[in-house]
Amino acid sequence: MEEIDLAIIGSGAAGIGAAVYALRRNLKIKVFEKEAVGGQTAKAVFVENYPGFKKITGLELMQKMRDHLQSLGSDVEEGNGVKKIVKSKNGFELDLDEGEKVFAKTVLLATGTENRHLGLKGEEELYGKGVSYCANCDGPFFKGKKVAVVGGGNSGVTNALYLAEMASKVFLFEFMPNLNCDEIYLPMLEKQKIEVMKNTQIAEVLGKYKVSGVKVKARENGKEKKIDVDGVFFYVGLTPQNSLAKQVGAEIDEKGFVKVDENQMSSVNGFFAAGDITGSLAQTIWAAAEGAKAALAIHDFLRIK
Amino acid sequence: MEEIDLAIIGSGAAGIGAAVYALRRNLKIKVFEKEAVGGQTAKAVFVENYPGFKKITGLELMQKMRDHLQSLGSDVEEGNGVKKIVKSKNGFELDLDEGEKVFAKTVLLATGTENRHLGLKGEEELYGKGVSYCANCDGPFFKGKKVAVVGGGNSGVTNALYLAEMASKVFLFEFMPNLNCDEIYLPMLEKQKIEVMKNTQIAEVLGKYKVSGVKVKARENGKEKKIDVDGVFFYVGLTPQNSLAKQVGAEIDEKGFVKVDENQMSSVNGFFAAGDITGSLAQTIWAAAEGAKAALAIHDFLRIK
Numbered sequence: 238m239e240e241i242d243l244a245i246i247g248s249g250a251a252g253i254g255a256a257v258y259a260l261r262r263n264l265k266i267k268v269f270e271k272e273a274v275g276g277q278t279a280k281a282v283f284v285e286n287y288p289g290f291k292k293i294t295g296l297e298l299m300q301k302m303r304d305h306l307q308s309l310g311s312d313v314e315e316g317n318g319v320k321k322i323v324k325s326k327n328g329f330e331l332d333l334d335e336g337e338k339v340f341a342k343t344v345l346l347a348t349g350t351e352n353r354h355l356g357l358k359g360e361e362e363l364y365g366k367g368v369s370y371c372a373n374c375d376g377p378f379f380k381g382k383k384v385a386v387v388g389g390g391n392s393g394v395t396n397a398l399y400l401a402e403m404a405s406k407v408f409l410f411e412f413m414p415n416l417n418c419d420e421i422y423l424p425m426l427e428k429q430k431i432e433v434m435k436n437t438q439i440a441e442v443l444g445k446y447k448v449s450g451v452k453v454k455a456r457e458n459g460k461e462k463k464i465d466v467d468g469v470f471f472y473v474g475l476t477p478q479n480s481l482a483k484q485v486g487a488e489i490d491e492k493g494f495v496k497v498d499e500n501q502m503s504s505v506n507g508f509f510a511a512g513d514i515t516g517s518l519a520q521t522i523w524a525a526a527e528g529a530k531a532a533l534a535i536h537d538f539l540r541i542k
Numbered sequence: 543m544e545e546i547d548l549a550i551i552g553s554g555a556a557g558i559g560a561a562v563y564a565l566r567r568n569l570k571i572k573v574f575e576k577e578a579v580g581g582q583t584a585k586a587v588f589v590e591n592y593p594g595f596k597k598i599t600g601l602e603l604m605q606k607m608r609d610h611l612q613s614l615g616s617d618v619e620e621g622n623g624v625k626k627i628v629k630s631k632n633g634f635e636l637d638l639d640e641g642e643k644v645f646a647k648t649v650l651l652a653t654g655t656e657n658r659h660l661g662l663k664g665e666e667e668l669y670g671k672g673v674s675y676c677a678n679c680d681g682p683f684f685k686g687k688k689v690a691v692v693g694g695g696n697s698g699v700t701n702a703l704y705l706a707e708m709a710s711k712v713f714l715f716e717f718m719p720n721l722n723c724d725e726i727y728l729p730m731l732e733k734q735k736i737e738v739m740k741n742t743q744i745a746e747v748l749g750k751y752k753v754s755g756v757k758v759k760a761r762e763n764g765k766e767k768k769i770d771v772d773g774v775f776f777y778v779g780l781t782p783q784n785s786l787a788k789q790v791g792a793e794i795d796e797k798g799f800v801k802v803d804e805n806q807m808s809s810v811n812g813f814f815a816a817g818d819i820t821g822s823l824a825q826t827i828w829a830a831a832e833g834a835k836a837a838l839a840i841h842d843f844l845r846i847k
Contacts, residue, residue, distance in 0.1 A: 286563060289606045421565075533823070
């Protein structure tokens, strides 16, 4: 079985940040990714708050990070996730999607989060038939159509702005009485004529074979109404991808995030975590920084071990 | 007196990272800088570990961050530091180097660190006459000459490599038995024929009107010897620039770093700190991330206040 110093699981900003730092410390690493490179950042239409890049698409930023990684002689193994982890005395045995096994002295979990599903009536049934969690992926299918965006944080708002460039009409629903996005977006929402409905709960996704509308409820008076849309995009929080952490018995908090110490190590010796999976600031810059910190801590851990 | 939401003191990665985030939250800010933009990062010959940039000079990276800040309608006030801070009931009164006063509801201290001085005989006397703390600034004066670099961490090593491109001979002195730099630099040191002396203490800087050499002591046997050099560059740790924190009475740890909570706030209400001044990971990516985190926390602080 191939033996490595560090298995990094996930290739968002945390995973790649860690890989860059680990390679510079000459650790023998592999980066496993069950899907495509880039994590949540790659799904962002634009990233405008990673210091140093005024405006860049999420995909471009993650491609630059991947280039950085490649320049150090490694790469992400795309489509090759980790199915199973077993802790042994001096490390971890990993079963990979592609069938091989790898022995890693340490593991960095950087699996991040996925956009949360609300579990509404119609939501799962119509997934891929008008229900989406990624405007960047599915937005272009809604050219000239009406869409709803659920969630008034930065993700919801920036994706609503993106969709307004192609959709004929965009509704933005926020559960709370106010949007919680960066204020610079507020005039843009007006300019794009996005219809913002605050204090509004989404109750149901309507449609038989494809989305035909949404049922929403005004939280002030409980009144329900139907709004015709062809698509619904959900940006209502994040679900930590913690199944591998649970497998090895790492402590998880009540929201499902992996608990880590000041060196990014979980409750399991040699099993580290960085980025959104730790429940820290869900920002690309922060995830990259936690990855860097974890890699330096792992280097120390291996040296002392 | 002009009133602003947030005064950011210092324009390294932490200060500018915070400014970018704060401006996106529509805070009224100013960024004060007693010297030139860029903090420690700007002094780095090359930055090769800020994820997304394979290799960039420190100055270029900080210029990109400044461009980012400018694109949001603000800028760094270079050469206009903060002389004095007085806490009042709802904020802070700042006396600026240029004479004005500003009232800021909150302050973010991002003054970072300066390279530590050892206080050796000859060190202060010959500062600017062969003694330097910035190879990037002063290196070109030593073309074809012999130089010593003190300190075998990443800073010392990368600066020794840089100096080797122009100096006729480079000595690298490390106090400990091993270098503590990223391992990828080790073969480069050999290739550049840098003479590495480990377990070696620097005892004195020699020279009357300018540096003529250094006296070093082998820690193994206490033997001293003189080595002829024309320049000495010190990279032996960092001294936190905490005088303003002391002025407002913020708690400082035993090494001089400002203590902060999980929101980057110091023990003084409304007085925050981010980056190297907090004693956290002295890395550009980490400083930028702490700046971002502080700005979001400050935005919340002002909203709740």
